[in-house]
Amino acid sequence: MFRSVAHAAAFALIAVPRFVRADCECGYSLKSDNDFAVFTDLIETDFLHASGENLTEYGWRPQEYDVPAPTSRGPLGKRFRVDNLVPNPLKNETGWTGESELGGEAGLQLWVRADNISSGFISGSEMAHVRDDFRHGSYRVGMKLAGENGTCGAFFYFHSDAQEIDLEFLSKEYTNNGGAVNLVLQTPESVASGYDASNTSAYKVKELPFRPDDMFHEYRFDWYSDKVIFYVDGKVLHEMTEDIPVEGGRLFMNHWSNGDPKWSAGPPEKDTAVVVSYVKAYFNSTQEARFDAHRERCPTYDPAKVCAIPAQTVAPDGDAAGTYFFSKDEATEKTPGQIMYKGAASSSFLASTTLLTLLPLFAALFSSAFSL
Numbered sequence: 203m204f205r206s207v208a209h210a211a212a213f214a215l216i217a218v219p220r221f222v223r224a225d226c227e228c229g230y231s232l233k234s235d236n237d238f239a240v241f242t243d244l245i246e247t248d249f250l251h252a253s254g255e256n257l258t259e260y261g262w263r264p265q266e267y268d269v270p271a272p273t274s275r276g277p278l279g280k281r282f283r284v285d286n287l288v289p290n291p292l293k294n295e296t297g298w299t300g301e302s303e304l305g306g307e308a309g310l311q312l313w314v315r316a317d318n319i320s321s322g323f324i325s326g327s328e329m330a331h332v333r334d335d336f337r338h339g340s341y342r343v344g345m346k347l348a349g350e351n352g353t354c355g356a357f358f359y360f361h362s363d364a365q366e367i368d369l370e371f372l373s374k375e376y377t378n379n380g381g382a383v384n385l386v387l388q389t390p391e392s393v394a395s396g397y398d399a400s401n402t403s404a405y406k407v408k409e410l411p412f413r414p415d416d417m418f419h420e421y422r423f424d425w426y427s428d429k430v431i432f433y434v435d436g437k438v439l440h441e442m443t444e445d446i447p448v449e450g451g452r453l454f455m456n457h458w459s460n461g462d463p464k465w466s467a468g469p470p471e472k473d474t475a476v477v478v479s480y481v482k483a484y485f486n487s488t489q490e491a492r493f494d495a496h497r498e499r500c501p502t503y504d505p506a507k508v509c510a511i512p513a514q515t516v517a518p519d520g521d522a523a524g525t526y527f528f529s530k531d532e533a534t535e536k537t538p539g540q541i542m543y544k545g546a547a548s549s550s551f552l553a554s555t556t557l558l559t560l561l562p563l564f565a566a567l568f569s570s571a572f573s574l
């Protein structure tokens with residue numbers, strides 16, 4: 203069996219010279235003062251280099267549907283449109299700064315449109331990850347919020363209206379030099395009070411010492427079985443310990459307005475966009491098949507085969523925009539057995555690989571094949 207694995211690897215290496223050995227077979231670990239957790243799965247999307255028309259190749263499905271008023275819970279309906287999601291990658295396919303294809307801030311744009319209100323709808327944007335098996339894990343987004351008053355930008359896990367973990371930014375709450383983020387766990391209790399989480403323990407408005415539309419920051423939530431911890435740029439913002447969701451679900455991002463003066467406000471006076479530079483999730487799946495795959499590559503827990511998830515401790519903007527992706531690591535394969543989407547390292551690795559660097563790879567491969 204080992205011999206045939208080595209043989210298959212040799213064949214793969216000749217066909218697609220990539221990596222000789224892998225790391226992270228036993229998962230990705232998260233360590234803080236009080237917690238240590240290991241997760242089996244990852245998804246990573248680099249929107250600074252995501253180009254083309256079809257976001258689904260990157261794992262994200264743009265949504266297209268209408269929610270008319272008053273079901274929208276506002277005076278106007280919500281109209282989610284595929285063409286309000288606009289990829290705007292950097293021109294430089296390997297660099298992290300410089301000009302973008304369409305001009306302005308590089309990243310995926312999620313637009314809310316100011317026109318067409320007479321239709322009774324405000325046109326906005328939403329995307330959902332193609333996977334629906336996200337459960338406990340660390341969920342991270344690099345984004346710059348929209349500047350126009352009257353929209354809500356959100357990053358969230360969703361199972362149902364009663365099981366949801368939400369980071370919601372209301373541009374009406376921004377001040378001269380500060381902002382706020384609404385942290386929400388939708389619970390059976392908030393459903394019972396007409397989707398108003400504001401009187402439940404699972405709702406918290408946290409002030410931010412910066413305007414979220416000034417630059418990119420990393421917003422994050424770590425979901426454990428007994429708590430959810432929210433972070434900004436690696437610093438703890440808030441912790442919730444009640445009504446923690448238990449079911450798996452999807453990851454979403456959206457940007458919308460329905461004119462509700464008590465929430466999104468608006469409509470905005472001008473078209474306005476949230477810009478997303480990345481989404482990263484290190485998590486345990488709800489799928490038995492994913493646990494089987496993990497058991498297969500990690501039959502006995504080996505700490506040497508666990509990779510520590512780096513903390514993003516500064517705003518991922520400007521010179522710090524180039525953040526770490528396991529899926530782009532060119533030294534060793536760090537995503538063995540993971541479900542991968544467009545944008546991982548292989549093609550750029552190949553393009554930048556010379557014969558000189560390939561030779562030692564072949565030598566290493568054949569010596570390990572012979573020793574088996």
Ligand SMILES: *[C@@H]1O[C@H](CO)[C@@H](O)[C@H](O)[C@H]1NC(C)=O
Nearest residue numbers: 239240241242338486493496
């Ligand atoms: C995730 O799943 C792995 C494999 O079953 C398990 O060892 C680990 O404890 C789980 N992590 C959490 C935080 O539940």
Ligand SMILES: *[C@@H]1O[C@H](CO)[C@@H](O)[C@H](O)[C@H]1NC(C)=O
Nearest residue numbers: 255256257258259260261544
């Ligand atoms: C977009 O990509 C997905 C996933 O690769 C594929 O299933 C779908 O057919 C593509 N859509 C178009 C319009 O090409």
Ligand SMILES: *[C@@H]1O[C@H](CO)[C@@H](O)[C@H](O)[C@H]1NC(C)=O
Nearest residue numbers: 293294295296297298299300
């Ligand atoms: C693109 O980025 C790479 C890596 O930072 C850099 O070496 C290269 O000079 C850049 N190319 C251009 C055209 O700016």
Ligand SMILES: *[C@@H]1O[C@H](CO)[C@@H](O)[C@H](O)[C@H]1NC(C)=O
Nearest residue numbers: 281283315318321322324325
């Ligand atoms: C504008 O409204 C019309 C009529 O309701 C609708 O067909 C069209 O899709 C809307 N355009 C946008 C960008 O939402």
Ligand SMILES: *[C@@H]1O[C@H](CO)[C@@H](O)[C@H](O)[C@H]1NC(C)=O
Nearest residue numbers: 351373374375376377467468
């Ligand atoms: C946004 O507009 C609302 C009224 O629609 C107003 O109450 C609020 O103060 C405004 N916020 C900012 C940041 O201008």
Ligand SMILES: *[C@@H]1O[C@H](CO)[C@@H](O)[C@H](O)[C@H]1NC(C)=O
Nearest residue numbers: 395396397398399400401402
């Ligand atoms: C929430 O609490 C406030 C103040 O205690 C009250 O005025 C309001 O009606 C409550 N909202 C709901 C939905 O219960």
